[in-house]
Amino acid sequence: MTSRSSLDQHEQSLLRTYVRSEVVVVYKTKEAFGGLSNMASGYPLHINGVRILTTEALYQACRFPHTPEVQRDIIGQHSPMTAKMKSKPHRKTTRPDWYEVRHKIMRWCLRVKLAQNYEEFGRLLLLTCDKSIVEQSRKDDFWGARLADEAGDTLVGQNVLGRLLMELREKLKEDAEGVLKTVPPLGIPDFLLLNKPIERVTANSSSDSQRPQSELF
Ligand SMILES: Nc1c(N[C@@H]2O[C@H](COP(=O)(O)O)[C@@H](O)[C@H]2O)[nH]c(=O)[nH]c1=O
Numbered sequence: 001m002t003s004r005s006s007l008d009q010h011e012q013s014l015l016r017t018y019v020r021s022e023v024v025v026v027y028k029t030k031e032a033f034g035g036l037s038n039m040a041s042g043y044p045l046h047i048n049g050v051r052i053l054t055t056e057a058l059y060q061a062c063r064f065p066h067t068p069e070v071q072r073d074i075i076g077q078h079s080p081m082t083a084k085m086k087s088k089p090h091r092k093t094t095r096p097d098w099y100e101v102r103h104k105i106m107r108w109c110l111r112v113k114l115a116q117n118y119e120e121f122g123r124l125l126l127l128t129c130d131k132s133i134v135e136q137s138r139k140d141d142f143w144g145a146r147l148a149d150e151a152g153d154t155l156v157g158q159n160v161l162g163r164l165l166m167e168l169r170e171k172l173k174e175d176a177e178g179v180l181k182t183v184p185p186l187g188i189p190d191f192l193l194l195n196k197p198i199e200r201v202t203a204n205s206s207s208d209s210q211r212p213q214s215e216l217f
Contacts, residue, residue: 023132056080060087065192133162
């Protein structure tokens, strides 16, 4: 059995250190690069014809393929933070392989955000040039990175979200053919939304993707 301390050591080895003033920081959605956050509104998504307002809501809904009523509640929220909060009481019914698949699911969610908001989200991603992208978080050093000390300039974390965004940006730089406007379904079991297998996503699955979110209600 793996001991707690060796697990801690493994987690520690995955941590990265960033100099805050040298990277693109994703922190508040209203800031310059806030659109890169999963909490950002204005990048609507359509999965199997169902409108979902943010990648946060989509990601959280993906926890619960076996409880469509929970998915419906999550994606029905106007606020992405509330969508996340709605998932919390149901965490025990999260798909059992969540920790093996969540990274792939997040990569897929970001692909969907780009496919259906290719101009706006793509432009923001490319504006980051070759810089590191880091989601600053107060608590979460898996998806993001935390300030090493409140006064300092050092962010420490696995920054998995930031790294997925950088991976996508590099693919986008090569995407002269617009291949990223289509996203195949993930090859994982029970990849379901509201009881239906999640289908291929295309830019055209969302005819209103260029309209402001305020017009979508
Ligand atoms: N940005 C941001 C958060 N971080 C987001 O939370 C998601 C992961 O949630 P989970 O793994 O279920 O805890 C992921 O999209 C990550 O970017 N959480 C917050 O409570 N507030 C926030 O402003």
